[in-house]
Amino acid sequence: MGARVSIGDFAVMTSLSRKALRHYHDIGILEPAHIDSHTGYRFYDTGQVDSAHIIRRFRSLGMSIPDIKALLSTDDAAARTEIITTHLEQMEEQLQQTRDAVGALRELLAPVRTPAHVELRHEPALAVWSIGATIEVSEIDGWFGATLGRLRDAVAAAAIAPSWVVPGGLYDRALFLESRGRATLFVAAPPSADPPDGVRAEVLPQAEFAVLTHSGGHDGIDRSYGALGIHVNEHLISDQGPIREHYIGSTPSDPYGFTATEICWPIFSTTPPRG
Template sequence: MPNPELMPIGVFALRSGLTPSALRFYADSGVLPPAEVDPGSGYRYYSAEQTARAILLRRLREIGMPLTAVEAVLDAEPEDASRLIDEHVEKVVGNAATARREAVAIKASLADVPSLPVGALKGPVLAAAVEQVLTATACDPGMPVLGGLRIEASPEALTLTATDRYRLSTRTLVPAEPAATTWAATVNGDELRAAVAEIRRSPLVRVEATPYGVWLRVGNREGRVGTGDQHCRLLSDEFPDYRLMLASLGEATTRVTVSKERFLRALEEHPGSRVTLRVDHGGIHVLPTGDAHPEIPLSAAVTGQAVRIRFELTTLYPAVSTAIGPDMLLDLRGPDQPVTVRSADRGDLTALAMPIHPGHSA
């Protein structure tokens, strides 16, 4: 008779999430042998101590890890196991990126659709602009367009815009080579992030549009896919009407010029997840969250009305950190209206940050 503390294969399958047939396969492979096999019936029995190994085995297989690698992880110390998992994920991600690039090239050859030149920009400039503007995106499964970057091209300029409804960031660039016509679309933000490292290394990047995506070409290879060229898919959902949002903003009632470095340092030193600012002719005061933390005063040039305004740190900090230049300009319109953040001497990058409504509980 089997040990009464052991589980038959059906019970162990339910507990581990593996099917009985999978358990038989892993037993025959030597990865997860049963604790006991009845010599007469051949029935397999498992112990409760084997449950954790079985669950880990299942989870590793769910991420596509080969059986030999799974066995190595199961028998490794935690540090080595983590390294092996990281190596597997890195390989999977690399294979997926390669497959995506090849799929794009194949589709382009099948469709035989010529690309539309959208403009050319210096690679480091374009990479920096993409990183700055993408700080205003959000991962929202219900509205994937909020994770995208709106690109609008004309012969005079190329404008990048992103918004998550609480923040908005937009930057206008002067192309090194202008577009022949106007064009606009929303590009997958995650794929643009992945492309940044490559385009930053290119002196010149040509942006070309197709019906299904944009090519970022890092050399003089129009119409041909090069090893460094990057492709990003388009998002089909309608992008929020940010121009209407900007046009509907009221006049600033308070204007502040402050050192970006000092403002960032104050936000970093602030211990809370929400930041309250008191702005008056004495400057900006980052208010404490409790008696244990002192107020942080900042020297600033202030004109207009005094105002007290509160932000989520995750909303305000990116808007401040991506500002261009040593000094930044804040246009405030009251405690419940968007704040405009831009460089004190350059206007090609503008960010909006939505404060917490005064009636919202702390």
């Protein structure tokens, strides 16, 4: 045991305010060494200074109260190391998220530029297997993963090599305008096979598109959409049909690891339709 000190002196030694010390007392992670039964004054022991510094430092670094409590309540070095290591990993992840956000914000300072290459493409009618739903924009990531898995399972059951499958998506304008609308994922229909329950066989009609390839994952795809939309509306005639996407670069071992997304913006063609 060290010397008993008043809450005022303890606050000076630890840089913890009276309010903070009372809060930590109430939640049971730093209790006073003694409370005067007549005055209610709190007194601390100088041996508690190190614990107070740990609490203050880790709270400033965002560690949760339960984790701090666990850290202070164990003498097991391995357990302490695990708690601290886990928190450091969380901080590193948050730091990377912050760096990504800063990079995205800096990019926003530059105007959306006309893409270097926009391809005009005629897509012929295509027999597909598809799964569609009316969803909220906030649901789209979970829906996408689950639906793509169902389509891949359906194709695999039809004995078609997974490497042949290049999935695509159709997204109604309402999803962008109202944050709720129809979304459909599709794959080219396997030959001479009937789709399983829950999977629809249909034919996508032929259409004309302006196509821009967005490299990488989904991050920053809004900028690619903006650039393609500017090009279409400044140089072509935009059609109000659904936006079409093709997901490129996945492999059987990494079916969700797309390396690029083709964004297909429907346009009115000034040339006669082919075949």
